[in-house]
Amino acid sequence: MKITKLAKGISLKRPLERGNEEQLQVVREVLDSVRANGDIAVRTYTEKWDGFVPGNLRVTQAEIEAGAKALDAQLYADLKEAADNIRLYHEQQKRTGYRLDLANGSWLGQRITALDAVGLYVPGGTAAYPSSVLMNVVPAQVAGVERIVITSPANRDGKLPDGVLAAAHILGVQEVYKIGGAQAIAALAYGTETIAAVDKITGPGNIFVALAKREVFGEVAIDMIAGPSEIAVLADETAYADEVAADLLSQAEHDRMACAILVTTSEKLAEQVAAEVEKQLSTLPREELARASIDNFGAIYVAETMSDAVEAINTLAPEHLEILTKNAEAVAEQVRHAGGIFIGRYSSEPVGDYFAGTNHVLPTNSTARFASGLNVDDFIKKSSVVYYSEKTWAENAPKIARLARMEGLEGHARAVESRGWEKE
Amino acid sequence: MKITKLAKGISLKRPLERGNEEQLQVVREVLDSVRANGDIAVRTYTEKWDGFVPGNLRVTQAEIEAGAKALDAQLYADLKEAADNIRLYHEQQKRTGYRLDLANGSWLGQRITALDAVGLYVPGGTAAYPSSVLMNVVPAQVAGVERIVITSPANRDGKLPDGVLAAAHILGVQEVYKIGGAQAIAALAYGTETIAAVDKITGPGNIFVALAKREVFGEVAIDMIAGPSEIAVLADETAYADEVAADLLSQAEHDRMACAILVTTSEKLAEQVAAEVEKQLSTLPREELARASIDNFGAIYVAETMSDAVEAINTLAPEHLEILTKNAEAVAEQVRHAGGIFIGRYSSEPVGDYFAGTNHVLPTNSTARFASGLNVDDFIKKSSVVYYSEKTWAENAPKIARLARMEGLEGHARAVESRGWEKE
Numbered sequence: 001m002k003i004t005k006l007a008k009g010i011s012l013k014r015p016l017e018r019g020n021e022e023q024l025q026v027v028r029e030v031l032d033s034v035r036a037n038g039d040i041a042v043r044t045y046t047e048k049w050d051g052f053v054p055g056n057l058r059v060t061q062a063e064i065e066a067g068a069k070a071l072d073a074q075l076y077a078d079l080k081e082a083a084d085n086i087r088l089y090h091e092q093q094k095r096t097g098y099r100l101d102l103a104n105g106s107w108l109g110q111r112i113t114a115l116d117a118v119g120l121y122v123p124g125g126t127a128a129y130p131s132s133v134l135m136n137v138v139p140a141q142v143a144g145v146e147r148i149v150i151t152s153p154a155n156r157d158g159k160l161p162d163g164v165l166a167a168a169h170i171l172g173v174q175e176v177y178k179i180g181g182a183q184a185i186a187a188l189a190y191g192t193e194t195i196a197a198v199d200k201i202t203g204p205g206n207i208f209v210a211l212a213k214r215e216v217f218g219e220v221a222i223d224m225i226a227g228p229s230e231i232a233v234l235a236d237e238t239a240y241a242d243e244v245a246a247d248l249l250s251q252a253e254h255d256r257m258a259c260a261i262l263v264t265t266s267e268k269l270a271e272q273v274a275a276e277v278e279k280q281l282s283t284l285p286r287e288e289l290a291r292a293s294i295d296n297f298g299a300i301y302v303a304e305t306m307s308d309a310v311e312a313i314n315t316l317a318p319e320h321l322e323i324l325t326k327n328a329e330a331v332a333e334q335v336r337h338a339g340g341i342f343i344g345r346y347s348s349e350p351v352g353d354y355f356a357g358t359n360h361v362l363p364t365n366s367t368a369r370f371a372s373g374l375n376v377d378d379f380i381k382k383s384s385v386v387y388y389s390e391k392t393w394a395e396n397a398p399k400i401a402r403l404a405r406m407e408g409l410e411g412h413a414r415a416v417e418s419r420g421w422e423k424e
Numbered sequence: 425m426k427i428t429k430l431a432k433g434i435s436l437k438r439p440l441e442r443g444n445e446e447q448l449q450v451v452r453e454v455l456d457s458v459r460a461n462g463d464i465a466v467r468t469y470t471e472k473w474d475g476f477v478p479g480n481l482r483v484t485q486a487e488i489e490a491g492a493k494a495l496d497a498q499l500y501a502d503l504k505e506a507a508d509n510i511r512l513y514h515e516q517q518k519r520t521g522y523r524l525d526l527a528n529g530s531w532l533g534q535r536i537t538a539l540d541a542v543g544l545y546v547p548g549g550t551a552a553y554p555s556s557v558l559m560n561v562v563p564a565q566v567a568g569v570e571r572i573v574i575t576s577p578a579n580r581d582g583k584l585p586d587g588v589l590a591a592a593h594i595l596g597v598q599e600v601y602k603i604g605g606a607q608a609i610a611a612l613a614y615g616t617e618t619i620a621a622v623d624k625i626t627g628p629g630n631i632f633v634a635l636a637k638r639e640v641f642g643e644v645a646i647d648m649i650a651g652p653s654e655i656a657v658l659a660d661e662t663a664y665a666d667e668v669a670a671d672l673l674s675q676a677e678h679d680r681m682a683c684a685i686l687v688t689t690s691e692k693l694a695e696q697v698a699a700e701v702e703k704q705l706s707t708l709p710r711e712e713l714a715r716a717s718i719d720n721f722g723a724i725y726v727a728e729t730m731s732d733a734v735e736a737i738n739t740l741a742p743e744h745l746e747i748l749t750k751n752a753e754a755v756a757e758q759v760r761h762a763g764g765i766f767i768g769r770y771s772s773e774p775v776g777d778y779f780a781g782t783n784h785v786l787p788t789n790s791t792a793r794f795a796s797g798l799n800v801d802d803f804i805k806k807s808s809v810v811y812y813s814e815k816t817w818a819e820n821a822p823k824i825a826r827l828a829r830m831e832g833l834e835g836h837a838r839a840v841e842s843r844g845w846e847k848e
Contacts, residue, residue, distance in 0.1 A: 075830055078823040089532050089808075092522045100516055100781075108513050108781055113760055115794050127832045163830055199794040218649060221794040225642060246835070246842040253835035285834045332809065336537050340808045346817035346843055347810045350836035354827040355820060357524075357532055358808035370539050370623040370645040372806040382796040384513075384764045384782035385756065386771045393770035396779060399502040403778040406499055406587055408551045410709045411670070411677035412774040418670040419770055 001248075001262075001274045001294055006303040012230055012259045012316050012366060014297065019211045027182045027211040034186035039193045045183040050124075052158040052178075057194055059160060059176040067165025075163070079130055080170050082355045086138045089357030093376035094142060106392040109385035114144035115221075117196070118379060119188035121203035124153035124180050128161030131353065135360050135374065136202050137171050143379035148173050149198055151188065153180020181205075185212035189220045202361075202374065223378065224371060227364035228257035230297075231349055232318035232338075234309055234331065235264045239324035241272035243345055245280050247322055248273070248298065249290050250350055256292035261316065262300045263309045270300045310334045317368040320349045339368045393419055425672075425686075425698045425718055430727040436654055436683045436740045437790050438721065443635045451606045451635040458610035463617045469607040474548075476582040476602075481618055483584060483600040491589025499587070503554055504594050506779045510562045513781030517800035518566060530816040533809035538568035539645075541620070542803060543612035545627035548577035548604050552585030555777065559784050559798065560626050561595050567803035572597050573622055575612065577604020605629075609636035613644045626785075626798065647802060648795060651788035652681035654721075655773055656742035656762075658733055658755065659688045663748035664769065665696030669704050671746055671772055672697070672722065673714050680716035685740065686724045687733045694724045734758045741792040744773045763792045817843055 019027075033041040039057070046054050068076065097110040120136040122129055133150065140148050150173055152160055160178060168176050177195060179187060185205075191197030200221035201213060213222045231251035233244050248260035264270050277294060284290055303309035310331065313321060317337035325331050328343045335341060339362030342349050353360045361374035388396075397416050404412035443451075457465040463481070470478050492500065521534040544560040546553055557574065564572050574597055576584055584602060592600050601619060603611060609629075615621030624645035625637060637646045655675035657668050672684035688694050701718060708714050727733035734755065737745060741761035749755050752767045759765060763786030766773050777784045785798035812820075821840050828836035 075826060078827050081823065082827065089524060092524055092534065098516045100513060110516070110799075111765070116760070129831055131827065131831065218791070221791075243839075243842045246839040250833070250835045250839035253833060280838070284838075286832075290835065329811070335807075336540070337805075338807050340810070341535070343809065343811040346812040346814050348817075348839045348843060350824055350828055350833075350840050351812055351817070351820075352808070352810045353836060355824045356810045356812065358810055362808075363805075367642070367645075368805065368807070370805060373808055375534075375806060377801060381761075381787075381792065381794060382799060383759075383762050383792070384776070384786075384797055385767065386764070386776045386780045386782055387753070387767040388770040388775055388780065390770050393772075393775070396775075399505065400774055400779045402499060403502050403506065403555065404774055407553060407555065408710075409674070409677060409774075411674045411714060412777060414704070414708075415667075415670040415674035415772045416774050418667045419772060 001277050001298045001300050003270045003274055003300045003302060006263065006301040006308060006312055010301065010312055010315060012261060012318060014228065014257060014259065014365060017207060017210065017227065019207045023207055024211055027208055027215060030182040031186045031212060031215055034183055034192065035190045042179055042183045042187050042192055045181065046179060049181055050153045051156045052154055054158070054178060057177050057179055059165070059178060061174060064165050064169050064176065067160065067162040068169035071162040071166040076166050079134070079167055082131070083134050083138060083170050085355060085357035086134055087142065090139045090142045090376055097382070102392065104391040105389040107387050111383045111385055112380050113383065114146070115199045115379050115381065117147035117149065117198040118145050118200045118202065119149040119151060119198040121184060121201060121205050121209060122150060122152035122164055123205050128163040130163035130167040131360065132203060133164055133167035133171070137173055139359065139374055139376045140379045141171065143376045145379050147175065149175045149177070149188065149195070151177040151179045151184040154178035182208045182212035185209060185216060189216035200379070223361065223374060224363060224367065228255045228259065230259035230318050230364060231320040231322065232261045232263060232313055232316050233322045233324060234313055235262060235266070235269055235324040236306065236326060237266035237269055238326055239269055240345065241269055241276045243348070244269070244273045244324065245276035247348055248277060249280055249284060251320065252290040252293040252298065253284060253286040256289050257297070258293040259297040260294060261298070261318070263303055263312050264300070265303050265306055265309055267302050270302050274300060306331065313338065317366040319362045319364045319368065322347070322349055337368045339363045339373050390420065425701050425722045425724050427694045427698055427724045427726060430687065430725040430732055430736055434725065434736055434739060435790070436685060436742060438652065438681060438683065441631060441634065441651065443631045447631055448635055451632055451639060454606040455610045455636060455639055458607055458616065459614045466603055466607045466611050466616055469605065470603060473605055474577045475580045476578055478582070478602060481601050481603055483602060485598065488589050488593050488600065491584065491586040492593035495586040495590040500590055503558070503591055506555070507558050507562060507594050509779060509781035510558055511566065514563045514566045514800055521806065526816065528815040529813040531811050535807045535809055536804050537807070538570070539623045539803050539805065541571035541573065541622040542569050542624045542626065543573040543575060543622040545608060545625060545629050545633060546574060546576035546588055547629050552587045554587035554591040555784065556627060557588055557591035557595070561597055563783065563798055563800045564803045565595065567800045569803050571599065573599045573601070573612065573619070575601040575603045575608040578602035606632045606636035609633060609640060613640035624803070647785065647798060648787060648791065652683065653678045654683035654742050654788060655744040655746065656685045656687060656737055656740050657746045657748060658737055659686060659690070659693055659748040660730065660750060661690035661693055662750055663693055665693055665700045667769055667772070668693070668697045668748065669700035672701060673704055673708060674774055675744065676714040676717035676722065677708060677710040680713050681721070682717040683721040684718060685722070685742070687727055687736050688724070689727050689730055689733055691726050694726050698724060730755065737762065741790040743786045743788045743792065746771070746773060761792045763787045763797050814844065
């Protein structure tokens, strides 16, 4: 990894993946076709791209149970414990509305209600992501969403991975479909004969899934369009180089576009980490991906002071931030922008990816400046409530009418003034 | 207005305004040009479209004060009182994070921080919208946003409307620019020599503004893309027809695409309201707009039971909902989807547009199924925090490593396992 002196203008931004015109055309065709033709279109695309001939698109309860049983019992228990931890953390995010009593019997309120139905896309391909199921479904359940749908592309033998089915089993999710790609997003957004439409779609996917989510955004809600993963480690001379290197590589192995950055006040650590990364890389199963990520987007910055280093972190606004310094908790207080913060050497970032209870769906590409990780708020909405008594109305109607007329909206003024006449 | 028997499948959805290819090309050119050339591009487009030659793009403090003084003193006081009401309502939405203590000294946390900088677009043209300034700025201030920027197109004499300046004055907003259109969105998103970039852009605008916001979405945050306004009135035989008609017209006058719907259990009221709408329409200054809206998107539905009527409202998920029935508060409890709910005849919808304290930026086009009105949460973000002690790590590292390996992420497993060796 290249070691540079910290300077202004550092950035971890990579260009947003927007796909090309051809991909967008494919996605639009799929969306239109599923909207018009429903299940038939979903089946056609599934056969074409996932290579299996769908019998039932919906996974049966027996299949879910079989998957759960087929998974190694220890792994099932680990997943279950992770789910419990995630639930405990997210339960702190439950909210109630409020009522604000005004004079003369009037009041204002905020009502909080859960979304009716949400859909989670779980990517398929060579790997299975049971942890994604936990991270997306649990906050929705805590929010009180009644209908939770999972869709994921099946293997060529028409099956979903045991880990994904086991996660659904642990959480009690019963509506699971073997559908992937843009056709899954279309089915969730528009509904088909088999799948009723949902109100929000979450979960990562390939470029076709991402483009489809962007296209249906507005008709349904979506979570963020996730970019490649990133980690920034903020460390001083007390950190262990092998641990820093291992953590940098844990994100680098995700994707060749992933980004791993060390900001340190210790030149010695910088050099040690660079050497350690090289050493550890050569034994990593996903060496090729990790090396591409490190070569293209990896960087080590040496800062003169800890306060410069912290400012660099705030400029980066990383998805994941580890703080491996003296007084790490106090340093963390100075960080304004980061998706997830991991304090101290025993809080290696994968602790949060899988198990601790915090969410692993976090804002990438410096969007931690304005965005948050997935949380219970993503599955609720708020309605405002106004109750004005006659007395409050009488006191304020002239003011409201004046304000409306200032904006040229006579109809608004008249509506407010229409009250209170004797009409019987 | 047409009176119909309530049936399944009613909808207030209108096609999303996505602009045409030509408009999108214009917007992309403006965005690219401002990104590349900064202020010069902003000035060029301002001269071209707003028809004034900009001296200073930034409004001086003296101009803000002059605008505030020029506004009618009574109106200034009304605006000030509205601002206070809005602040009081939104202050209930302030949140703190939490800390969840685990065994063995470990803990998880959620930290809440305000966005650093937000930009509010205020549309110009023939009307001025001081109420928009209040509704967008106050929640940002309550959230603790330090830098709040307003941009709005100037008149041909290079001035902003007094009402807008007065609202800025009341709220203490000092950074105001005379820039409109897509060039304003570009300046806010990318920054120029004069205007530093912001993290989030809110506020409505014409099709060019809406398209520009959609294009920069992801690089900065945006609020919703607002659609035309809508109102649904849920009424029984206790409602007054003239009041219902006035309230329907108050939304219809906004826009020829606006939508005004009455759902009632009373056939008599339905007929009276239809007649009243016709009568009141003919005296409305914005008759033409309101008539187009009523003719194209207005509807009266007669329901057999109140529970059918409520279900219809939940299907519509309207931006604004008035409840003019017996036991209106109890009926409101059964509503799951509505942006703003107005209970009883003295809570005419414009009460909330201008004055009561709730926000008037509300989800349109049935998006109240999943979206909320503008609120303090729109101006904060949440970071998760993990602190694991050595003991907690030791207990859980094997589980975390197993879960990582199940997903094929060996580097994640090794990162967690790298801890705890004796290294000195």
